[in-house]
Amino acid sequence: MSNRRDFMGMALGGFTALGGIGALYAMKKTWDPLPSVKAAGFTTIDLKDAPENVLVTEKWRGKPIFVLKQSKEMVAKAKKSKEIDRLIKIGNDYYMVAVGLCTHLGCIPGYDPSKEGFLCACHGGQYDSTAMVTKAPPPRGLDIPPFKIDGTKLVLGEQGPEYKKMLANGITLPV
Amino acid sequence: MAHFDENAKPFSHQWLNDRLAIDTLKRVLSTEYWIPKNINFLWAMGMVLAATFGILLISGIFLLMYYQPNTKLAFDSVNYTIMTEVGYGWLWRHIHGVGASVVFLIIYIHMFTGIYYGSYKRGRELIWLSGMLLFVLFSAEAFSGYMLPWGQMSYWAGMVITNLFSGGSLHADGLVEWIRGDYVPGQAFLGRFFMLHVLLMPLVIIGAIVFHFGTLRLPHVNNQDGEEIDFEESARLYKEGKKAESKVIPFNPVFLSKDVFVMGIYFIFFFYLVFYHFEFAMDPVNFDPANGLKTPTHIYPEWYFLWSYEILRPFPTDPGLIAFGFAQVIFFLLPFLDRSPNVAPASRRGAFKVWFWLLLIDMIVLTFMGKLPPQGIWSTIGLVAALLFFALWIALPIITKLEKKL
Numbered sequence: 001m002s003n004r005r006d007f008m009g010m011a012l013g014g015f016t017a018l019g020g021i022g023a024l025y026a027m028k029k030t031w032d033p034l035p036s037v038k039a040a041g042f043t044t045i046d047l048k049d050a051p052e053n054v055l056v057t058e059k060w061r062g063k064p065i066f067v068l069k070q071s072k073e074m075v076a077k078a079k080k081s082k083e084i085d086r087l088i089k090i091g092n093d094y095y096m097v098a099v100g101l102c103t104h105l106g107c108i109p110g111y112d113p114s115k116e117g118f119l120c121a122c123h124g125g126q127y128d129s130t131a132m133v134t135k136a137p138p139p140r141g142l143d144i145p146p147f148k149i150d151g152t153k154l155v156l157g158e159q160g161p162e163y164k165k166m167l168a169n170g171i172t173l174p175v
Numbered sequence: 176m177a178h179f180d181e182n183a184k185p186f187s188h189q190w191l192n193d194r195l196a197i198d199t200l201k202r203v204l205s206t207e208y209w210i211p212k213n214i215n216f217l218w219a220m221g222m223v224l225a226a227t228f229g230i231l232l233i234s235g236i237f238l239l240m241y242y243q244p245n246t247k248l249a250f251d252s253v254n255y256t257i258m259t260e261v262g263y264g265w266l267w268r269h270i271h272g273v274g275a276s277v278v279f280l281i282i283y284i285h286m287f288t289g290i291y292y293g294s295y296k297r298g299r300e301l302i303w304l305s306g307m308l309l310f311v312l313f314s315a316e317a318f319s320g321y322m323l324p325w326g327q328m329s330y331w332a333g334m335v336i337t338n339l340f341s342g343g344s345l346h347a348d349g350l351v352e353w354i355r356g357d358y359v360p361g362q363a364f365l366g367r368f369f370m371l372h373v374l375l376m377p378l379v380i381i382g383a384i385v386f387h388f389g390t391l392r393l394p395h396v397n398n399q400d401g402e403e404i405d406f407e408e409s410a411r412l413y414k415e416g417k418k419a420e421s422k423v424i425p426f427n428p429v430f431l432s433k434d435v436f437v438m439g440i441y442f443i444f445f446f447y448l449v450f451y452h453f454e455f456a457m458d459p460v461n462f463d464p465a466n467g468l469k470t471p472t473h474i475y476p477e478w479y480f481l482w483s484y485e486i487l488r489p490f491p492t493d494p495g496l497i498a499f500g501f502a503q504v505i506f507f508l509l510p511f512l513d514r515s516p517n518v519a520p521a522s523r524r525g526a527f528k529v530w531f532w533l534l535l536i537d538m539i540v541l542t543f544m545g546k547l548p549p550q551g552i553w554s555t556i557g558l559v560a561a562l563l564f565f566a567l568w569i570a571l572p573i574i575t576k577l578e579k580k581l
Contacts, residue, residue: 031353032356033355033356033358033363034363037356037358037361057468061359062358062359062361062467063359063467101334103492104492105335105339106334106335106338107470107474108468108469108470110470121472121474122335122470123487123488123549124488124549124554136490136491136492137490137491137492137495139491139493
């Protein structure tokens with residue numbers, strides 16, 4: 001008698017658990033980003049006319065993208081501090097291209113051309129002109145979006161060889 | 176089988192009693208639910224909270240009729256439709272905004288009353304734990320509601336708070352994107368937080384309130400001296416008419432009439448804020464529509480989250496997140512970290528008295544520092560106050576272990 005009841009209890013419990021897991025899976029998938037959101041992920045920007053030491057902000061996947069053409073002094077400084085690898089070289093010009101969201105908690109840092117650096121007002125983090133972190137709390141420099149160089153243009157969202165090299169060298173984390 | 180009186184008229188007292196046991200219910204839940212006489216106005220905060228929750232629910236129902244959970248329409252549906260077109264729409268919004276802010280003031284008073292009088296020990300642990308659960312649920316409810324007007328503060332608070340789930344160096348961006356349903360807060364984000372705010376969280380909160388009341392029924396409320404009252408003996412005296420000798424009064428109507436008096440005073444204050452000072456609950460920055468390409472110069476949460484925000488701020492990402500996590504859960508552990516058997520007001524508990532006031536002052540200092548920009552002396556004071564917060568919680572088991580038994 002007791003065995004029969006146990007069996008029925010376990011059978012019912014088992015099928016209920018199975019259904020529950022299925023329901024949880026469906027709920028998880030319902031919360032996932034929609035395919036249309038995922039697909040709208042490529043943006044092309046032209047760097048040709050970017051002025052030196054003036055921050056240009058583009059938009060990619062809803063996120064701000066910082067573009068900062070480096071002046072000669074900034075390039076010299078970056079070479080000295082070994083941050084030159086963070087820059088994208090097109091012809092003889094160097095560009096800082098990064099996701100403009102603080103790596104701490106995602107606020108947008110502001111750029112001060114006279115100090116050649118970024119300050120995040122939320123929690124006081126600072127970055128230099130290559131967007132490398134110079135004052136905590138941010139744990140690392142601004143992340144570099146996946147890019148492919150196409151003449152003077154950048155295709156954001158596509159992974160070119162230069163970007164793959166940056167990833168491999170640990171210059172940026174995947175975004 | 177139960178006995179049903181055939182002659183009872185439908186819906187008469189007898190008829191209802193046979194079917195619902197209304198006399199028993201009334202006795203157990205109100206007329207013979209005993210409250211000690213030795214209490215003060217701070218014991219009314221529970222009913223003040225219940226009433227404020229009721230007001231939030233009613234004002235929310237009216238806002239819900241015109242609010243549009245759509246990133247293109249949300250801002251205008253609040254700031255234009257509800258505020259200017261809907262008859263008395265401004266009233267519901269100001270009640271809802273002020274209520275959301277004031278409910279936290281009362282929650283903090285309610286919490287610190289419990290800490291001061293030791294009302295989390297000796298059978299009252301579950302009252303404390305369910306109360307802390309309600310604090311977390313109210314925080315989630317307040318945060319999700321703050322997203323809905325879709326202004327600059329809504330957007331950027333949403334960005335910062337969801338980023339907390341990346342776990343710092345764990346870099347769990349997938350989880351963050353999953354929570355948002357997008358790379359950044361957008362339509363999917365607004366839709367799900369709308370659902371959480373108007374349905375799921377209120378349902379869970381109502382359940383938790385019922386549970387909180389349930390945990391109170393057997394241990395009864397504490398009193399000003401932490402005295403262990405023989406409730407059965409005191410109830411017998413009261414029912415025999417020896418009300419002066421009895422140490423208790425019934426919840427209904429005697430204690431409730433005191434509650435209603437305190438609520439009367441409270442609602443004068445509450446509606447003074449609603450009609451004359453509603454702006455304190457309305458951040459001017461949130462009157463700019465959400466813009467994902469521009470962070471406001473100063474981002475800060477509403478005043479009731481400032482102390483825990485300030486604990487996050489002075490540290491690098493990972494230690495900051497750990498500190499923040501610690502601050503969120505540590506109050507849950509209070510009944511187990513307080514090693515003293517004494518249930519008494521803090522004023523009679525030696526070192527605990529100092530601990531209590533230091534904690535209260537420290538949290539007020541953290542609150543003020545959280546609002547100020549993170550620069551110079553403010554950063555230093557914030558860091559010291561954050562470190563003191565941890566030192567206090569680490570010291571608690573030691574000082575209470577050494578406390579003399581009263």
